[in-house]
Amino acid sequence: MKVTIDRVRPEHVPSLARICFEAFGTLQERHHVQRDFDSIETAQMVIGMFAGRPDFAGFAAIDHDGTLLGSNFLGFSDCNGDDEGVAGVGPITVAPSAQGRGVGKLLMQAVMNEAARRGISKVRLIQEAINTTSLSLYTKLGFDWRDGISLIQPNPAPTDDPRMSPVTPADLPDIDTISRRHYHAPRVKEVEGFLKMGLPGFMLRSNGKARGYFFTSFLGHGFADTPENLAALVCHTARHAPPHFHKTLLPLSENELHRALLARGCTSVKLLNYMSTGEYRQPQGAWMPCIGM
Numbered sequence: 592m593k594v595t596i597d598r599v600r601p602e603h604v605p606s607l608a609r610i611c612f613e614a615f616g617t618l619q620e621r622h623h624v625q626r627d628f629d630s631i632e633t634a635q636m637v638i639g640m641f642a643g644r645p646d647f648a649g650f651a652a653i654d655h656d657g658t659l660l661g662s663n664f665l666g667f668s669d670c671n672g673d674d675e676g677v678a679g680v681g682p683i684t685v686a687p688s689a690q691g692r693g694v695g696k697l698l699m700q701a702v703m704n705e706a707a708r709r710g711i712s713k714v715r716l717i718q719e720a721i722n723t724t725s726l727s728l729y730t731k732l733g734f735d736w737r738d739g740i741s742l743i744q745p746n747p748a749p750t751d752d753p754r755m756s757p758v759t760p761a762d763l764p765d766i767d768t769i770s771r772r773h774y775h776a777p778r779v780k781e782v783e784g785f786l787k788m789g790l791p792g793f794m795l796r797s798n799g800k801a802r803g804y805f806f807t808s809f810l811g812h813g814f815a816d817t818p819e820n821l822a823a824l825v826c827h828t829a830r831h832a833p834p835h836f837h838k839t840l841l842p843l844s845e846n847e848l849h850r851a852l853l854a855r856g857c858t859s860v861k862l863l864n865y866m867s868t869g870e871y872r873q874p875q876g877a878w879m880p881c882i883g884m
């Protein structure tokens with residue numbers, strides 16, 4: 592099977608969204624875990640958004656007869672050519688009928704080549720733990736396991752917390768300071784993207800100091816000075832966000848944060864893995880990663 596890799600074009604989006612929906616759906620139904628994409632429309636929204644952003648590079652796998660076989664994306668919002676930022680990979684999907692024939696490997700090599708072309712050496716992703724194929728594929732291509740991840744269903748806080756306020760552009764300097772301190776790399780352009788998308792996010796300030804921030808959903812992330820403060824941010828944000836935005840990712844090495852979330856009535860949905868290539872510095876303080884951005 593002669594397969595070529597091309598950049599994702601707007602006219603590819605409907606077919607690639609269907610493949611994304613079916614690839615994840617087939618896997619997740621087989622293992623009886625909750626679907627990541629509840630409908631083709633949700634997949635179309637995500638693939639369409641990633642395909643249309645200048646800070647993302649999308650790659651499509653195309654069969655010899657022109658049939659689309661799958662796609663993969665590299666997000667590099669905070670990678671400025673100085674190798675300071677960390678790029679994110681995903682979602683990668685191959686049509687169920689085309690899996691196991693090397694297409695996923697070609698799509699991963701495409702994003703890794705794109706990262707190298709842009710001078711990016713640090714790349715991260717979140718791996719679906721039930722998928723032994725992707726676990727093996729990423730490991731073969733040089734990704735190292737860094738942490739277990741639990742997908743958390745937050746329990747909305749029963750009352751408002753006066754220390755919280757919705758993130759606005761005026762918070763970006765504090766967000767830059769917090770993300771560099773906790774993550775050892777910039778995230779501020781990623782957050783600017785969240786504000787443009789309207790992703791729900793809150794700042795926590797007390798005694799005149801910014802203590803942390805959090806954006807909800809698979810796409811968001813957050814940092815705070817203590818596990819208690821990050822758990823409070825997660826549940827406060829859930830109180831103000833529509834239910835389909837609620838899911839969030841917890842590193843299992845964050846035991847105190849895990850307990851703080853469970854104490855607030857949050858529940859665990861499924862397990863994933865955090866993997867990366869290049870230099871890795873364990874984030875400090877309480878932190879929550881995103882799916883790949």
Ligand SMILES: CC(C)(COP(=O)(O)OP(=O)(O)OC[C@H]1O[C@@H](n2cnc3c(N)ncnc32)[C@H](O)[C@@H]1OP(=O)(O)O)[C@@H](O)C(=O)NCCC(=O)NCCS
Nearest residue numbers: 614684685690691692693694695696718719723724725727
């Ligand atoms: C993940 C996915 C994109 C992989 O695509 P694919 O085309 O099937 O993968 P490939 O055939 O290119 O590569 C699989 C590699 O893993 C290896 N592999 C697969 N299962 C393995 C296992 N259980 N143990 C060891 N190696 C395994 C294969 O031998 C192959 O290695 P090779 O390239 O050295 O020969 C595809 O399975 C998919 O779309 N899954 C559903 C969505 C999903 O889970 N996405 C990833 C989320 S983390």
